[in-house]
Amino acid sequence: MGTQVGPRARLFGGLLLWYGVLGGAVAWAVHLMAAWSMDELACAAGSAEISALPLWQAVGLAVIIPALAAAGALAVAVLAWTRMGQAQRSGASDNAYGRTRLLAAVGIWANLFFLSIIVLGGVALLVLPVCQR
Amino acid sequence: MSTTTGKPPGASQEELSRLEEHWGERPSLRAWFSTVDHKKIGRRYIVTAALFFLFAGISALLMRTQLATPESGILSPQEYNQLFTMHGTSMIFLFATPMFFGLGNFLVPLMIGSRDMAFPRLNAFGYWVFLFAGLFMWVSVPFGSAPSAGWFNYAPLTNLKFEPGLAIDVYNLGLLFLGISTTVGAINFIVTALKLRAPGMSLNRVPLFVWAIVATSFMVVFALPALNLDNLLLFLDRRFDTHFFDPSAGGNVLLWQHLFWIFGHPDVYIIVMPGLGIVSAVLPAFTRRGVVAYPLVVLAIVSISILSFGVWAHHMFATGLPQLSYSFFSAASTIITIPSGIQFFAWLSTMALGRLVIKVPLLFLIGFLVTFLIGGLTGAMFALTAFDQQVTDSYFVVAHFHYVLLGGAVFPMLAGLYYWLPKVTGRMYHEGLGRWAFWLVLAGMQLTFFPMHLYGLFGMPRRVYTYRGDLGWDAGNLIATIGAYVLATGLLLVLIGVVHAIRRGRPAPNDPWGGDTLEWTTASPPESYNFPVLPQVHSLHPTWDERTAESTGARASQDRILSEGRRTLFTSELDARYERAVEMAESSLIPLVLAFWLLIFFISMLFSWWLVAGVAAAAVVVTMGVWLWPSRRPAERAG
Amino acid sequence: MTDRGGIVAAATGAEALSTEEPVGRSTGWWGMVLFVATESTFFACLLGSYYYLRFQVGPRWPPDGIGNPELVRPLIMTGLLLFSSVPLFWGVRGIRYGRRWRLRAGLLATMVLVVTFLTVQATEYVDDLRTLTPTTDVYGSLYYLITGFHSVHVLGGLAFVGWLLAASLGNRFDPQHYDRVRNAGIFWVFLDVVWVAVLFTIYLSPRL
Numbered sequence: 001m002g003t004q005v006g007p008r009a010r011l012f013g014g015l016l017l018w019y020g021v022l023g024g025a026v027a028w029a030v031h032l033m034a035a036w037s038m039d040e041l042a043c044a045a046g047s048a049e050i051s052a053l054p055l056w057q058a059v060g061l062a063v064i065i066p067a068l069a070a071a072g073a074l075a076v077a078v079l080a081w082t083r084m085g086q087a088q089r090s091g092a093s094d095n096a097y098g099r100t101r102l103l104a105a106v107g108i109w110a111n112l113f114f115l116s117i118i119v120l121g122g123v124a125l126l127v128l129p130v131c132q133r
Numbered sequence: 134m135s136t137t138t139g140k141p142p143g144a145s146q147e148e149l150s151r152l153e154e155h156w157g158e159r160p161s162l163r164a165w166f167s168t169v170d171h172k173k174i175g176r177r178y179i180v181t182a183a184l185f186f187l188f189a190g191i192s193a194l195l196m197r198t199q200l201a202t203p204e205s206g207i208l209s210p211q212e213y214n215q216l217f218t219m220h221g222t223s224m225i226f227l228f229a230t231p232m233f234f235g236l237g238n239f240l241v242p243l244m245i246g247s248r249d250m251a252f253p254r255l256n257a258f259g260y261w262v263f264l265f266a267g268l269f270m271w272v273s274v275p276f277g278s279a280p281s282a283g284w285f286n287y288a289p290l291t292n293l294k295f296e297p298g299l300a301i302d303v304y305n306l307g308l309l310f311l312g313i314s315t316t317v318g319a320i321n322f323i324v325t326a327l328k329l330r331a332p333g334m335s336l337n338r339v340p341l342f343v344w345a346i347v348a349t350s351f352m353v354v355f356a357l358p359a360l361n362l363d364n365l366l367l368f369l370d371r372r373f374d375t376h377f378f379d380p381s382a383g384g385n386v387l388l389w390q391h392l393f394w395i396f397g398h399p400d401v402y403i404i405v406m407p408g409l410g411i412v413s414a415v416l417p418a419f420t421r422r423g424v425v426a427y428p429l430v431v432l433a434i435v436s437i438s439i440l441s442f443g444v445w446a447h448h449m450f451a452t453g454l455p456q457l458s459y460s461f462f463s464a465a466s467t468i469i470t471i472p473s474g475i476q477f478f479a480w481l482s483t484m485a486l487g488r489l490v491i492k493v494p495l496l497f498l499i500g501f502l503v504t505f506l507i508g509g510l511t512g513a514m515f516a517l518t519a520f521d522q523q524v525t526d527s528y529f530v531v532a533h534f535h536y537v538l539l540g541g542a543v544f545p546m547l548a549g550l551y552y553w554l555p556k557v558t559g560r561m562y563h564e565g566l567g568r569w570a571f572w573l574v575l576a577g578m579q580l581t582f583f584p585m586h587l588y589g590l591f592g593m594p595r596r597v598y599t600y601r602g603d604l605g606w607d608a609g610n611l612i613a614t615i616g617a618y619v620l621a622t623g624l625l626l627v628l629i630g631v632v633h634a635i636r637r638g639r640p641a642p643n644d645p646w647g648g649d650t651l652e653w654t655t656a657s658p659p660e661s662y663n664f665p666v667l668p669q670v671h672s673l674h675p676t677w678d679e680r681t682a683e684s685t686g687a688r689a690s691q692d693r694i695l696s697e698g699r700r701t702l703f704t705s706e707l708d709a710r711y712e713r714a715v716e717m718a719e720s721s722l723i724p725l726v727l728a729f730w731l732l733i734f735f736i737s738m739l740f741s742w743w744l745v746a747g748v749a750a751a752a753v754v755v756t757m758g759v760w761l762w763p764s765r766r767p768a769e770r771a772g
Numbered sequence: 773m774t775d776r777g778g779i780v781a782a783a784t785g786a787e788a789l790s791t792e793e794p795v796g797r798s799t800g801w802w803g804m805v806l807f808v809a810t811e812s813t814f815f816a817c818l819l820g821s822y823y824y825l826r827f828q829v830g831p832r833w834p835p836d837g838i839g840n841p842e843l844v845r846p847l848i849m850t851g852l853l854l855f856s857s858v859p860l861f862w863g864v865r866g867i868r869y870g871r872r873w874r875l876r877a878g879l880l881a882t883m884v885l886v887v888t889f890l891t892v893q894a895t896e897y898v899d900d901l902r903t904l905t906p907t908t909d910v911y912g913s914l915y916y917l918i919t920g921f922h923s924v925h926v927l928g929g930l931a932f933v934g935w936l937l938a939a940s941l942g943n944r945f946d947p948q949h950y951d952r953v954r955n956a957g958i959f960w961v962f963l964d965v966v967w968v969a970v971l972f973t974i975y976l977s978p979r980l
Contacts, residue, residue, distance in 0.1 A: 025436075025439045028443065028465075029439075029442070029443070031461075032443050032461055032462075032465070035458075035461050036458050036461050036462070039455055039457050039458040039461075040454055040455060040458045043455045043458075059457070095333070095335050095337075095708060096335070096707075096708050098335065098337045099335040099336045099337045099707055099708055101337070102336060102337040102428050102431065103336065105428045105429075105432070106428060106431055106432045106435055106436075109429070109432045109436070110432060110435065110436045110439075113436055113440070113468055113471065113472070116468060117440075117443075117464045117465050117468050120460075120464035120467075120468075121460065121461045121464050124457060124460035124461070124463075124464070125457065128456050128457045128460060129457075130455070130457050131455050131457075132455065132456045132457070133454070133455055133456065
């Protein structure tokens with residue numbers, strides 16, 4: 001790693017950390033809105049298709065894509081957490097590292113929660129018929 | 134360098150008198166109406182919220198008296214409906230949230246080492262709007278036209294056809310009016326916590342109470358619009374014949390429920406979260422150590438506030454939607470118990486690892502742990518769709534949410550009341566009186582609400598004004614009524630304790646408990662400028678930390694005394710690096726004037742005085758223009 | 773490629789990850805952003821309600837006897853509103869360099885465009901009201917509430933900009949103090965984004 005960190009890399013790093021902290025939450029919000037509204041509205045309209053796609057596949061996409069996004073956020077949070085640990089062990093006393101480590105720790109756990117909620121939704125999709133009332 | 138005790142040597146006598154000159158207010162009628170001091174506004178919020186608590190509590194006692202025996206005729210069905218609606222609406226909207234906003238108002242600037250809130254005038258405005266909106270709703274009671282469709286006001290029961298008259302409009306307009314106050318208060322908390330923290334207080338050193346208030350505020354910002362929209366739509370339906378909730382013209386009554394619970398479930402956490410924050414704030418002083426696993430508690434606060442938005446449909450498991458769409462919400466409802474559990478075990482571990490100091494605030498915390506645990510357990514039962522469908526709208530639900538709300542909000546509130554009373558009033562409370570109050574409140578609470586679980590399971594529906602004698606509900610109801618009076622006696626003792634402390638209490642030292650957060654470094658009650666020297670924070674427990682103490686003493690520097698005006702500090706958002714000193718707003722009557730015009734606006738909307746409403750709306754716009762008119766600042770103060 | 777790889781490595785280093793972002797904003801900026809956030813949530817709920825009700829009504833939307841909303845005037849309005857941000861931002865940039873005349877000219881041009889927007893909206897309402905009123909059915913209720921509520925915000929924006937113009941004529945803004953002007957810029961982005969969402973929902977989605 002270079003000693004000089006450019007402003008673009010800094011901006012990117014700062015935003016990347018936020019992806020690591022909140023990425024799972026955003027992915028879950030998208031998953032919930034997409035999966036729920038597709039299911040409820042399509043079934044209310046009496047069809048099991050969205051455009052030409054079968055409903056279960058459409059809902060499946062609304063599970064898999066957010067799950068991948070949440071897993072990515074989890075990886076970033078773990079990365080940030082270990083990097084801060086290394087930096088602190090190598091004797092850096094900058095409090096920004098402590099702050100970042102806290103956010104990364106919060107991110108790791110939060111992403112685990114949100115990832116497992118999305119996965120549980122996926123399990124329900126495998127078990128339940130899409131429009132059963 | 135040492136001067137009198139309590140006056141840190143950091144700031145000179147001359148600087149202190151300059152600070153007092155810029156921040157202090159001479160008592161006068163005008164000063165009373167125009168103050169923007171966050172401590173005074175915080176006290177007003179607390180007193181006003183307590184007043185609405187009293188009204189709502191009396192409503193509850195009347196209801197319990199009616200239900201003590203089968204088929205009693207103390208209240209008519211109409212009166213009963215109005216009472217339970219006003220009880221719920223007031224407890225949720227006019228008591229719980231404003232009470233916490235009051236505590237937050239008083240404490241957040243003190244805890245983060247600032248001299249005021251970010252927007253002092255907006256703060257005063259928020260209070261006046263709260264007061265007016267609360268009165269707007271309660272004045273309907275003596276006229277016999279109080280809302281009567283339950284606190285969640287479901288359509289189609291509330292459509293004009295079934296509820297003629299003004300009662301439902303009072304609900305719609307009152308909550309829209311109140312929403313202004315809650316929203317501006319929440320924004321103010323967030324901005325204050327982001328920009329006004331003392332230098333060095335990076336996010337990993339922010340007190341848990343402040344985290345809780347900020348998380349609550351974020352929930353308000355994103356949840357309240359759904360309620361506002363709901364109320365707007367219903368008002369339009371009732372007054373202007375639109376068809377949002379009218380199935381005969383393409384509308385849908387379930388829209389009300391969706392929008393209401395998009396708001397409503399976060400609102401459960403909006404009410405409970407600051408209470409949990411109080412627990413985390415009070416515990417260190419009485420266990421002589423910091424809360425265990427600070428990062429995990431922060432995690433719990435953050436993730437609960439996000440997850441709370443994804444569980445709303447679980448209030449509607451009984452409405453007949455596709456099973457699969459429930460399951461997405463069921464997953465979230467189940468997972469949300471994990472962060473709640475994390476927080477719970479963090480407190481238990483703190484108590485196990487610390488050295489307990491048994492005083493009244495700690496007693497209330499223990500009462501909270503027991504009560505909230507029961508509420509949480511019955512809550513987890515609702516996540517199972519099958520069980521939920523069985524007990525929906527029975528007294529089991531009433532028991533559940535009273536355990537959650539009394540346990541999660543009122544017990545921590547009382548713990549906080551006794552804990553911060555010395556700071557707010559400068560007087561100590563009477564310990565024996567406090568203990569009596571605690572035991573009566575705890576016993577009364579269990580006696581009132583525990584039997585409800587049982588007769589709820591036996592089938593008694595909620596919101597019935599009376600019941601037949603042969604259904605096996607008599608004994609439970611009688612016990613609940615006795616419990617309600619015991620609870621009321623306990624709360625009366627709390628009030629007596631407060632009055633006694635103010636009148637007769639011995640003077641409180643700055644830090645009677647050995648607390649860990651910055652409010653305990655200020656005088657009791659705090660000076661008008663809060664801190665003679667704004668501290669430089671070096672740890673999560675600044676009051677227990679030598680270097681932070683030195684920063685306001687021997688190492689005080691001019692850039693943190695700032696006695697040259699009504700000034701405080703901006704620091705950076707995440708790491709709280711020193712940015713600049715800023716001039717804060719002075720007292721003003723404009724917030725009161727603006728709130729007054731809004732009151733006129735809402736009253737005229739209620740009675741369809743369109744011309745007056747138009748004039749009031751114009752006055753609101755003009756007042757805002759005057760309020761925000763940029764001042765011509767001297768060039769040297771630039772930046 | 774190596775350069776890009778270098779940036780990724782640098783951006784995932786401890787120093788870059790601990791960069792403060794956001795940083796250095798004023799309280800006014802945060803207040804405005806949060807206000808816009810809560811208002812946007814309101815519009816999101818409103819548009820969500822539209823789709824919710826629409827999909828429950830059935831396959832015919834707008835319901836029987838009501839034609840699709842016209843498209844020409846809304847597209848003109850879109851152009852007007854989006855274009856009105858240009859002079860506004862041009863003026864905001866101007867005051868950053870102390871050019872007061874530029875701020876005034878920009879605010880004035882914005883006001884002219886917004887008044888035109890509202891006028892076109894009014895003519896559209898006049899035509900629509902012959903066949904559709906808010907009380908016709910739920911479609912009419914939604915149509916007028918959504919467009920009308922957005923117009924109320926545009927009207928508020930107009931008052932805001934007019935107020936700024938009055939203040940700037942009194943020389944109240946300079947490169948150090950233009951928080952309020954910049955906040956108008958934030959509000960304008962909000963108005964534009966919400967309008968695009970309204971355009972899509974009300975005028976385009978029934979044609980899909």
